[in-house]
Amino acid sequence: MAGTMRMRIQMLPILGLLLLGTLPGPNALRANDDADAEVTLALVGGWLIDGNTPLPFENPVILIAGERIKTVGRLGRVRIPPGANVIDAQGRFILPGLIDAHAHLEGLGLGERDADFTDTPEKLRHAILQNARLNLLSGVTSLRDCGSSELVLKLRDQIEAEGPRLFAAGPQLVKREATASASPLFLEFDGVKEARRKVREQIAKGIDFVKVRLTRQRPLPTLEELSAIVSEAHRAGLRVAVHIDVPYDEAVRLALMAGVDTIEHMAPLRAHDDRLFLEMARHNIVVVPTLYQLQAQRVNPMEKNDEELIEPPLQTRLPPEIRHALTQRAALWRRLALEWRARGYDPKRALREAFRTLTRARLLGVKIALGPDTGSDLVPHGQFYKELVLYANMGIPPIEVIQMATRMGAEALGREKELGTIEPGKLADIILVEGDPLLDPEALRNVVLVIKGGQVIEVPRPEAKSR
Numbered sequence: 001m002a003g004t005m006r007m008r009i010q011m012l013p014i015l016g017l018l019l020l021g022t023l024p025g026p027n028a029l030r031a032n033d034d035a036d037a038e039v040t041l042a043l044v045g046g047w048l049i050d051g052n053t054p055l056p057f058e059n060p061v062i063l064i065a066g067e068r069i070k071t072v073g074r075l076g077r078v079r080i081p082p083g084a085n086v087i088d089a090q091g092r093f094i095l096p097g098l099i100d101a102h103a104h105l106e107g108l109g110l111g112e113r114d115a116d117f118t119d120t121p122e123k124l125r126h127a128i129l130q131n132a133r134l135n136l137l138s139g140v141t142s143l144r145d146c147g148s149s150e151l152v153l154k155l156r157d158q159i160e161a162e163g164p165r166l167f168a169a170g171p172q173l174v175k176r177e178a179t180a181s182a183s184p185l186f187l188e189f190d191g192v193k194e195a196r197r198k199v200r201e202q203i204a205k206g207i208d209f210v211k212v213r214l215t216r217q218r219p220l221p222t223l224e225e226l227s228a229i230v231s232e233a234h235r236a237g238l239r240v241a242v243h244i245d246v247p248y249d250e251a252v253r254l255a256l257m258a259g260v261d262t263i264e265h266m267a268p269l270r271a272h273d274d275r276l277f278l279e280m281a282r283h284n285i286v287v288v289p290t291l292y293q294l295q296a297q298r299v300n301p302m303e304k305n306d307e308e309l310i311e312p313p314l315q316t317r318l319p320p321e322i323r324h325a326l327t328q329r330a331a332l333w334r335r336l337a338l339e340w341r342a343r344g345y346d347p348k349r350a351l352r353e354a355f356r357t358l359t360r361a362r363l364l365g366v367k368i369a370l371g372p373d374t375g376s377d378l379v380p381h382g383q384f385y386k387e388l389v390l391y392a393n394m395g396i397p398p399i400e401v402i403q404m405a406t407r408m409g410a411e412a413l414g415r416e417k418e419l420g421t422i423e424p425g426k427l428a429d430i431i432l433v434e435g436d437p438l439l440d441p442e443a444l445r446n447v448v449l450v451i452k453g454g455q456v457i458e459v460p461r462p463e464a465k466s467r
């Protein structure tokens with residue numbers, strides 16, 4: 001008797017897992033008695049990775065009404081209204097649209113040489129819209145711009161027409177430093193009053209979240225200043241992201257005490273005190289470690305030749321002059337890497353260490369979202385999948401990596417009720433991928449169809465081999 005009980009209890013989680021993985025959730029099985037006429041689009045067949053469940057399920061039917069997902073169910077159990085535009089997803093994987101949680105639309109991946117292509121407002125506008133398009137074609141349906149000039153805010157409608165949904169911080173808040181030169185990318189404050197006023201000015205200009213920099217180049221803000229920024233932003237319903245490049249527990253502790261929502265870059269993963277991870281978890285803070293940047297700048301130039309640095313499909317989408325400039329940039333990093341290597345620095349070791357602490361942080365409950373600092377040096381727009389591939393290669397199960405790049409991205413944005421998973425009621429941001437991203441994460445580069453808010457965007461694939 002007792003033995004049977006124990007066995008039943010042990011079986012429960014396994015049974016639950018099987019049910020989760022193979023059956024649609026309760027919402028999906030709800031009788032679908034609304035008017036058929038609402039349904040505009042039906043995705044049928046293939047495999048669904050919905051962003052929530054730990055296993056994909058086969059032969060789904062996803063009904064979309066206007067910009068939202070109406071039903072998620074299984075082939076044979078969901079009636080497909082006759083008026084719907086049917087997309088056959090057989091042999092493909094269906095995923096939530098990807099969310100790049102750390103990008104800069106004004107950057108082309110050329111570091112200070114970006115200026116060669118962005119030194120007039122017209123050229124900068126062109127670069128921003130080109131980047132927006134490259135993102136959408138690569139499956140990024142939401143992009144969190146973590147710092148730009150005001151131009152990105154002004155171009156919002158065009159960016160969203162050409163590319164992903166935009167969540168932008170505009171110019172970043174920094175503590176005033178007499179010796180630092182002014183930049184349209186930064187907004188200086190000194191003292192609580194000015195900090196509050198700068199946040200209000202930013203909000204009036206249409207930002208979606210506030211970005212503050214805690215950096216070695218400037219003094220740290222006081223707790224009062226940072227707390228004032230957070231309370232002013234939260235009062236308006238906006239979240240606060242902090243950039244930390246000082247790998248010291250001090251900056252992380254300050255950010256935690258002030259009540260920020262996300263921490264950017266690797267610094268939080270370098271915290272020595274495990275209690276900081278527990279605090280991050282307790283406060284529901286999302287960390288965006290921007291790790292692919294390290295691989296792109298310090299590993300790839302050493303291991304890849306110019307032709308391999310930018311892979312298809314981006315290779316054919318980038319204008320040749322940008323491709324050329326990227327290879328020149330890589331040559332510069334290659335020289336730097338050789339110097340560092342001579343002095344004993346091993347970038348792969350740095351990556352392994354980053355992933356070791358990342359794993360410890362995750363085990364302690366810290367949420368991780370993905371964003372490779374797209375637009376920064378050697379990280380051009382349009383290959384967000386590289387960040388996912390890196391995480392999978394470093395030992396994180398691909399299905400969890402996909403959740404970091406979708407559901408966790410939505411949490412970083414504070415938009416988890418609307419975005420990040422494929423569920424009834426959410427916005428219909430969905431991608432179709434050729435190949436199995438669970439067996440081979442590189443398949444994520446083969447995005448063949450993008451749906452954003454129920455609108456279908458065909459992805460041209462000039463590089464596809466003829467059969």
Ligand SMILES: [Zn+2]
Pocket residue numbers: 102103104146147373
């Ligand atoms: Zn950044």
